[in-house]
Every structure is written in C-alpha cells, then in structure tokens.
Amino acid sequence: MIKENLKKVKSTIPEGVRLIAVSKTKPVEDLQEAYDAGQRVFGENKALEMRDKHAVLPKDIEWHFIGHLQTNKVKYIAPFVSQIHSIDSMEVLKVVEKEAAKNNRVIDCLLQFHIATEETKFGLDMQEAEEILACVGTLPHVRIVGVMGMATNTDNMAQVRAEFHTLKGIYNTLKDKYFADKPEFKEVSMGMSGDYPIAIEEGSTEVRVGSAIFGERNYAKVND
Numbered sequence: 001m002i003k004e005n006l007k008k009v010k011s012t013i014p015e016g017v018r019l020i021a022v023s024k025t026k027p028v029e030d031l032q033e034a035y036d037a038g039q040r041v042f043g044e045n046k047a048l049e050m051r052d053k054h055a056v057l058p059k060d061i062e063w064h065f066i067g068h069l070q071t072n073k074v075k076y077i078a079p080f081v082s083q084i085h086s087i088d089s090m091e092v093l094k095v096v097e098k099e100a101a102k103n104n105r106v107i108d109c110l111l112q113f114h115i116a117t118e119e120t121k122f123g124l125d126m127q128e129a130e131e132i133l134a135c136v137g138t139l140p141h142v143r144i145v146g147v148m149g150m151a152t153n154t155d156n157m158a159q160v161r162a163e164f165h166t167l168k169g170i171y172n173t174l175k176d177k178y179f180a181d182k183p184e185f186k187e188v189s190m191g192m193s194g195d196y197p198i199a200i201e202e203g204s205t206e207v208r209v210g211s212a213i214f215g216e217r218n219y220a221k222v223n224d
C-alpha cells in the first residue's frame with residue numbers, strides 16, 4: 001500500500017517541490033518500504049524516535065526534524081539531521097549551534113512561524129523572528145534556509161490558503177531584508193496530507209506528507 005500511495009502522491013507534486021515523507025509513529029518496516037520505492041527524504045517529530053530509526057535504516061536517507069524540539073534533545077539528532085524545520089525560539093537555535101559545533105557540522109534550519117488560528121501550534125511571529133535574525137551572524141554552525149508553518153486544522157480551504165499565502169509573504173519579506181544575497185534561503189515548508197496541493201499553489205518548496213503515504217496514525221492529531 002505504501003508504495004502505491006507514494007506513487008500517487010508523487011504524481012501530484014511538481015518538479016522543484018520536495019516531498020518529505022512524514023513517518024512519525026510508523027515502524028521502520030514502513031520506512032524501509034518507502035525507501036525501497038525510492039523515497040530518500042523522511043520527516044520525524046520526536047528526537048529519540050528519529051535517532052533510533054536513523055541507526056537502523058540506510059545511511060543515504062535525509063532526515064528532516066519537523067516537531068517541537070526540546071533543547072535537551074538536540075544532541076540526539078545533531079550528528080546527522082539534514083534540516084530542522086521547527087526553530088521556534090532563540091534558545092533552541094543556540095543549542096543547535098552548540099551541538100552542531102560539537103559535531104563539526106553546519107545544520108540547516110527553518111524558522112517556524114505561527115500562521116494558524118489555533119493557540120496550540122508552536123511558532124514565531126515576525127518580531128521574534130527578526131530578533132533571532134539579528135543575532136544569527138554569531139552562530140556559524142547554523143544556516144537559516146527558509147520558513148515553515150502549519151495551517152489551521154479546518155475544512156475552510158479559503159482560510160488554509162490565506163494562511164499559506166501569509167507564510168509565503170513572510171518568506172518574501174525576510175528574503176528581501178536579510179537574505180537577498182543568500183541563495184540557500186529558498187525553502188517554504190508548508191503543506192500536509194490534507195492541504196499540500198493548496199500549499200504548492202501558494203509557493204511551497206517542501207511538503208510534509210504523512211498519512212497520505214503511510215496511512216492514519218493511531219493517536220489524536222492534538223498530541224503531535
């Protein structure tokens with residue numbers, strides 16, 4: 001089933017948009033199945049789970065961290081993580097800097113913005129992001145490569161589209177102001193199983209798709 005799902009999802013994603021297969025809560029057998037079908041980019045939202053899966057799966061997988069990252073867990077993923085999509089405070093970015101330095105790496109990070117109306121979703125506002133960007137020059141082991149956001153969990157697709165549009169606008173503003181001469185600042189990570197086609201229309205470069213590939217997860221979305 002995973003192979004067929006993957007094929008179907010991939011057929012709807014244009015060139016230039018990367019598919020991150022969100023495999024959180026799923027057993028390594030499921031990830032291996034997606035890998036065997038050609039998928040190399042996976043997303044996880046728990047540091048220890050990602051570390052454990054990384055340890056047993058093929059080494060050419062790109063691991064993207066997409067969940068709220070606790071500072072005391074950064075060390076588990078710093079040796080291998082490809083992108084951290086969910087930078088939501090200066091505090092966590094400073095710890096990423098420290099752990100990246102220990103591993104002699106530069107880690108690509110995205111600033112997560114709060115674009116949904118729900119209170120529960122993590123993320124920065126423009127002012128907080130600009131405070132972070134004012135000191136990012138002092139952090140040589142992190143590289144800011146884009147922005148990430150999650151739309152409100154609603155059937156109102158006009159609202160979802162407006163929220164994605166807002167995130168793309170935030171990206172454009174930051175690009176002009178801070179990254180005009182930095183080609184690596186190019187990622188707009190938005191779109192999940194229920195809304196990724198809209199996200200792509202609104203300018204997404206990375207979609208994070210889980211259940212449409214791996215099937216429903218057996219816990220409530222609110223625990224993500």
Ligand SMILES: *Cc1c(COP(=O)(O)O)cnc(C)c1O
Binds near residue numbers: 192209210
């Ligand atoms: C779980 C999750 C996804 C994928 O959600 P689906 O609806 O299963 O596609 C995407 N982004 C984040 C941040 C997630 O936590």
